[in-house]
Amino acid sequence: MRILLALIFVLSSAHLMAQPHRNSAARWDQIYLSSDAKVPVNPSTLVLETTANLKTGVALDVGMGNGRNAIYLARKGWKVTGVDISPAAVKQAHQEASKLKVELDARAGDIDHMDLGRDRYDLILCMYIHMVPVKNARRLMESLKPGGLLIVEGHHADVQALGLRPVSGGPPGYMTNQLIRSFEKLRILRYEDRTMQAEWSNGPEGKAPIVRLVARKE
DSSP states (O other), X not given: OHHHHHHHHHHHHHHHXXXXXXXXXXXXXXXXXXXXXXXXXXXXXXXXXXHTXXXXXXXXXXXXXXXXXXXXXXXXXXXXXEEESOHHHHHHHHHHHHHHTOOOEEEESOGGGSOOOSSOEEEEEEESOTTHHHHTHHHHHHHEEXXXXXXXEEEBGGGGTTTOOOSSSSSSXXXXXXXXXXXXXXXXXXXXXXXXXXXXXXXXXXXXXXEEEEEEOO
């Protein structure tokens, strides 16, 4: 009887732990499948600027969405793995990569529970996936090769003060200097915390408080 109760408890706990993932995946599926959603389709300006003169290598795009950045890198010769919690977004990325005849390893999954390895990537992107890079900072840094770059962009927490809807679940964005503290073991090459054109959920006149980080593993 005790064994049965214990098994029921374990299964119930696992079910409860899986619920946030399922809910988040379903919510993002709805966004990517909606014809009314203003989903970015062009590569990020920060990614374009930062990678323009980089030697190609192995890249990881965390929260790749429809693959706008991952496919851009793949077309430039990068070997890219893209991960997103939304199966609908991953399907769109696969379709676009196939149409453009580029190789892309696109996977549906939760980065929190994936093996990121060590010294595996020359480049990691974390675009508008608030708190995911903060929660996984140690693992992301370990997975970068020496000399590898990390690129992060997202809303500042002040987005809430403007009455804007946050892009991802949880806190509405990064606190001031939170990314610098989270990735202090890397060499910070670029850090911006200012109101500018946002790629997701723009505020008045198309602008919102945005945080950007580019850092290198020494």
